[in-house]
Amino acid sequence: MNFSVPSEHYDVIIVGMGPAGASAAYELSLRGLSVLAFDKQAHPRYKVCGGGLSARIAKILPPDFPSIVEESVHRVQFTYGAQESFLIQSPEPIAYMVMRQDFDQWLVNKARQAGTTVHEDETVLEIHNREEEVEVVTKQGRYQSRVVIGADGVMSMVAQQCFPGRSLIKIPALESEVHGEPLHVFQKTPTALISLQAAKKGYGWIFPKREGLSLGVGEFVKGTKRPKQSFRDFIGDEPLLAGLKIPAPLGYPIPIASAQAYRNGHAWAGRLVRGRTMLVGDAGHLVDPLLGEGIYYAVRSGQLAAKSVTNMLSHPAIHELSDYERLVDNEFGAEFRVAGRLGKIIYGLPRSVHRWAGRQFPDAYQRVLNRYCEMLQGKETYQSIRNRILRRLHWPFA
Numbered sequence: 001m002n003f004s005v006p007s008e009h010y011d012v013i014i015v016g017m018g019p020a021g022a023s024a025a026y027e028l029s030l031r032g033l034s035v036l037a038f039d040k041q042a043h044p045r046y047k048v049c050g051g052g053l054s055a056r057i058a059k060i061l062p063p064d065f066p067s068i069v070e071e072s073v074h075r076v077q078f079t080y081g082a083q084e085s086f087l088i089q090s091p092e093p094i095a096y097m098v099m100r101q102d103f104d105q106w107l108v109n110k111a112r113q114a115g116t117t118v119h120e121d122e123t124v125l126e127i128h129n130r131e132e133e134v135e136v137v138t139k140q141g142r143y144q145s146r147v148v149i150g151a152d153g154v155m156s157m158v159a160q161q162c163f164p165g166r167s168l169i170k171i172p173a174l175e176s177e178v179h180g181e182p183l184h185v186f187q188k189t190p191t192a193l194i195s196l197q198a199a200k201k202g203y204g205w206i207f208p209k210r211e212g213l214s215l216g217v218g219e220f221v222k223g224t225k226r227p228k229q230s231f232r233d234f235i236g237d238e239p240l241l242a243g244l245k246i247p248a249p250l251g252y253p254i255p256i257a258s259a260q261a262y263r264n265g266h267a268w269a270g271r272l273v274r275g276r277t278m279l280v281g282d283a284g285h286l287v288d289p290l291l292g293e294g295i296y297y298a299v300r301s302g303q304l305a306a307k308s309v310t311n312m313l314s315h316p317a318i319h320e321l322s323d324y325e326r327l328v329d330n331e332f333g334a335e336f337r338v339a340g341r342l343g344k345i346i347y348g349l350p351r352s353v354h355r356w357a358g359r360q361f362p363d364a365y366q367r368v369l370n371r372y373c374e375m376l377q378g379k380e381t382y383q384s385i386r387n388r389i390l391r392r393l394h395w396p397f398a
Contacts, residue, residue, distance in 0.1 A: 010036045010117075012309055013136050013145040015124050015158050017043070019295050020281025021151030022107035023302030024309075029114035031310050036143060038136075040152075042120040043108050047100035048175055048250045049295075050214045052192065052207045055093040056378030057296045060303065068106045070210040071097040075191040078369055080354040086366055088373045095192055095376055097207050097214075103295075124152075127161050129275040147309050147321065148277045151302065154255040156283035162274055168285045170253035171202075171292065172227045175216030176246050177209075184213055186240070194291075196354055198234035200226050201347045203291070206240065215241070218254060218292050220347050227251065255282050256289040257336040272328060273321045280305045286332060290339040290346070290382070297332060304328055338382040 012028050014021045017039040025037045051070070058065055072093040078086045088094070112118055119140075126137040127148060134148040150158025159166055178184075186193065186208040198204025202219040217230045231249050235241050272279050280286070281298030288297065308324035358365045371388065374380040 008036070008141070008143045010034045010143065010145045011313060012036075012147045012149060013134065013143055014038070014116075014149045014151055015127075015136070016150065016152030016156075016283065017108050017111070017118065017120075018047075018104055018151060018153060018281065018298065019107055020283070020298035020302040021149065022104065022111050023299045024149050024151065024280060024306045025111035025116040025118075025302075026107065026114050027303050027306035028309060029111060029116045031306070033310065033313065035111075035116045036145065037111065037116050037118045038122050038124050038138065039108075039118070039120050040123040044101035044105040047104065048252045049100045050175060050205055050207050050216055051098045051100050051103070051209070052205070052214075052293075053096045053098060053103075054293060054296050054376040054378075055095055056376065057096070057299060058093075059378060060296075060300055062110060065106075068098055068102045069096045070099060071187070071190040071208050073097060073190045073192050073208065075189065076369075076373055077191055077193045079193065079195045080197055080351060080358055084355045084358045086358065086362075086369050088366075088369050090373060090377070092377060094373045097190070097192075097209055099209065124157060127158060127277065129162050129277050131275075134276045146276065146313060149302075149305055149309070150277060150279045150283045151281055151298075152283055154253050154282045154285075156279065158277060159279055159283055162277040163271070163279070166271065168258045169256055169289075171218060171220050171256050172251060173216060173218035173254050173292070174227045174231045174249035174251050175214060176231075176249040177212055177214050178244050178246055179212035184208070184240075184244075186213065193238075193240065195234065195238065196346075197351055198238070199230040202230070204230070204234040204238070206238075213244075215246070216249065220256070220289070220292065220343060254287060254292045254294070255285040256287045256292060257285055257332070257340065258289075272325050276321070278305055278308070278321050278324055284328075286328070288339055289336060290343040300331065301328060304331070335382045338386050342382065342386065 011033040012035045014025050014037040017037050025035050028035045073095040076088045122138050128135040133144050136143045150156050190208045193206040195204040199217050204217045207214040217234050219227050235246050272284050280301040286297040286301050287294040304327040312318045371380050371385045
């Protein structure tokens with residue numbers, strides 16, 4: 001391609017302005033670096049997503065985050081069939097519900113206000129990763145930077161071009177939204193529902209929003225073909241959805257973290273960093289492999305990427321971005337490993353086992369679910385929950 005326009009030079013170019021890209025852009029701009037960000041669409045744009053954020057995310061977002069929250073959820077109902085239901089309540093929020101177009105737009109505005117140059121409706125076509133710089137090519141021109149951050153989602157073009165041979169797990173999910181009056185019972189007293197009965201090897205959800213509900217199903221087993229049937233079963237069998245006119249769902253892949261990528265002793269090189277390019281959020285498959293939560297890890301990985309880039313560019317003796325992989329592994333690695341193992345157990349057991357366990361050991365089951373909600377609040381971790389379970393079971397390897 002030949003362009004008459006001259007090349008533009010920046011410290012950092014970011015491809016994709018979802019939560020991960022916008023968070024990285026915001027942090028880098030606050031640090032005084034010149035940042036150019038591309039998004040192939042214009043904000044606000046609709047995003048297929050449940051929009052449920054774990055409450056711990058408030059600790060890492062700008063203080064005016066509550067301005068775009070649809071609902072603060074203090075109640076989570078876990079169901080395993082018509083008769084098995086456990087309700088968790090907390091005086092503090094367990095989760096926040098947002099509409100993704102509003103949340104993403106808010107983050108993009110934060111980045112702009114901090115100094116990021118944002119090019120919307122401009123698709124990146126090529127990336128040339130060189131020793132001293134990276135060149136980014138779009139239909140509108142050529143741009144050079146010292147670092148490129150790939151934040152362009154599960155089908156990341158940056159990953160495809162700069163990380164050849166990279167193959168990780170994508171889990172199918174379907175989601176729909178219901179709007180209008182009258183208010184659903186889950187909206188009147190904001191409650192989120194998690195149903196293990198909804199999917200053969202996964203779960204279903206109902207999330208309350210200001211003007212309706214988000215509901216969907218995810219199948220957390222590689223290669224499954226069931227999401228459509230699971231969604232039909234969920235909306236047909238769930239009493240709380242009776243009488244609602246539910247639009248046809250939209251599908252999307254969830255790029256969950258691979259157990260192989262987070263095993264003990266594994267080297268991150270080639271997965272999140274290659275040369276002067278790096279991957280954050282969904283592009284890096286930084287998604288909880290147990291429940292598919294991705295937005296918290298998207299925001300946090302963008303912040304960690306900004307820290308690593310700033311460190312490299314401000315110290316001439318540092319010539320690589322490998323500490324980003326170390327930072328990510330320190331925060332997410334052990335958590336993802338434990339979540340992956342728990343997922344194999346939880347989704348591998350027949351639903352009848354969950355129902356039996358809930359009936360036989362209701363107090364213990366309630367305690368485990370309480371701990372999980374405390375993890376969403378940032379009070380627990382997957383590791384601490386696992387250790388508590390093992391101690392109670394007197395597991396020989398605890």
